[in-house]
Amino acid sequence: MTKNLLVFLLSGLLLPVLSHAQFREYSNEFLNIGAGARGMAMGNAQVASVSDGTAGYWNPAGLAAVKDHPNINLMYSDYFSGIGNYIYTSVAIPIQDNKRTLGVSLLRFAVDDIPNTLFLVQPDGTINYNNIQTFSSADYALLLSYGQYLKQTENEKISFGFNAKIIRRVVGSFANAWGFGLDAAFQMQKGRWRIGAVARDITTTFNAWTFSFTDQEKQVLYLTNNDIPVKSTELTAPRLILGGGYDFRINKTLSLLAEANADLTFGSRRNTLISSSAVSVDPHIGVELGINKVFFVRAGVTNFQQALADGDTLNQKKVWIYQPSLGAGIKLGNVTIDYALSNLANQTSSLYTNVFSLKLDLIDNKKHLTNNEKE
Template sequence: MTYIQYSVKTLTRLLLLPFAGACIVATASAQFVTYSNDFLNIGAGAAGLAMGGAQVSSVKDATAGYYNPAGLMGVKDKPDFALMHAEYFAGIGKYDYASAAFPINDGKRVLGLSLLRFAVDDIPNTLYLVNPQDGSIDYNNIQTFSSADYAFLLSLAQKLKENENGRWSIGLNTKIIYRDVGSFAHAWGFGFDGGLQYLGKHASFGVVLRDMTTTFNAWSFSFTDQEKQALYLTNNDIPVKSTELTAPQLIVGGSYLFHIGKKVSIRPAIDLDVTFDGKRNTIISSDPVSVDPHIGLELGYKDFVFLRAGINNFQRALADGDTLDQKKVWIYQPSVGAGFKVKFVTIDYAFTNLANQSDPLYTHIFSLKFDIGPLPKKH
């Protein structure tokens, strides 16, 4: 057995320990949920979002912990950090992302840490809006609560082979998920991702198997006696506990780097999200396999200034102005962006439209990447 095989085997055993314990507490009510933990599909970093999320084959910085853990091997000699903040739907939804990557074992491996949070605040709680005794409505009884989703990713990447033509690397993620809905519901979850990447001088390829052992969320609910009574009188079920499962998802991507002279570069990229949990509203939609593409393009000048564009999230929707609700059209999520690098700091920007109908929803996203200098050499 080679040293690489031994290291990967040992790491896999360590990562599977929490999963084994999770399986013990999973209940018979567990079921696959099509869009479970969907906040993990938003994206990370303005550079990747500007390219429509097409990053699996070419990512090589701290955001690789999110897109493809194998890409963390692109972080060499010095730690890399990334920060991002975005607000959706006029500030109703807030999305924060932070990640760090640290070369270890003299650059033979890279350790990555990522934290994601998506939250919606001030959600109206109308549980006591209607008085159960006389049916009267009292708006003063409306209270508000927050719903927040958190994910922590621990990543490890290792080089398989490297020569003058390119580098092969693998990576593993273990993720811990916490979801909180006011004081009513809480969930803990665990999951694992695996990635492979070939990063060449021109052609690059990547593949990621997300939720490869299925990711689960174990929900627990805590209602007061008064809340239970209100739910009962309004014919609502009173949940006790449940477990939802996220089916594995395969992401395959490729990109090619063209050079125009010595200063200009162009990199087109495409990712294909392949799901196996039933028919979805995507370009290729079948049961049980559906395919959703991400298409991106990056134009660089002297590895200093970058312009980016992308398209993703293709869906069939009802056409505006169709009063009969019969005509359907394709909609998609376009995005553009830019970035520039000054010494050890990179600032990226993305501008995306969450719909292309008559009432588009625009979002501005900024992110920051930086390093702190070379790590000290071991003697």
């Protein structure tokens, strides 16, 4: 056994950030997981219809729809039987006569208790399991959001918004990065139609990495032919997300909202439904059935990719796979509880994750009762 085999995990975690500044096809991907069980149940199709505190994540222009009282959102989910965990929380605060709204969102995706086997094998070749320590690889993002109405009538609403993103990534004591970026957004509702657009990373979001190894760790990396990085910068290319939706409003009891989004990435070919060297398009489709604006049933599909057919390693035949999701929600006064069941890989895989989220409207009960008495 060579020490090379013992450091593969650490090397794999650091490999994406070893080179100097350059664009990455997949960078800061934890920011593309989603926020809130409602949106994740609808296949991440949200940019045209989102109108609560999660808009800071999906489309900050939608924050303008948060009126009268602050809105708080909390979400937790785990992946791969608890190996990875994802936490999202946000607060949206309306200001200036309900025409403007501020939002703050915090995201954390982490894999904890990763074994560090750098010193498992001692200089004399013996194995000492007591030398195994654990560390975490965690990604954080703080979104500072703003949404404002440009036009607000009974039949037509137009709003814009933006995000300032602060990113923090940490790999144990070995590596850490700070990043910064900006998003710009637009949303319009006319009658039953909804339109939305978000330009993410318009400033080419960057992560500036620094590395810190002890002399002993450097020696092990050197003896196993691993590079010892000093600094590097990772760039995230801009992305454009377009969306459209329609509210069918079946009757006074039932409503059906359907939305479709398209993620457009530029400059590299990705494994998406539409793929070229100039632009790649990844669609998202979602529906939400509402009952008395109290009960909700949702479904969605996203992440269309080509993959080898199961068991067909000889002919290398590729088939289209996709990621389905289902969910439900219930609104009890000023509290909404949502649930989503999302497939992590494709429609034939048994890898599922459960997503729970809570939305709370901070209503002033005294003011609310007074308004009801007046009515």
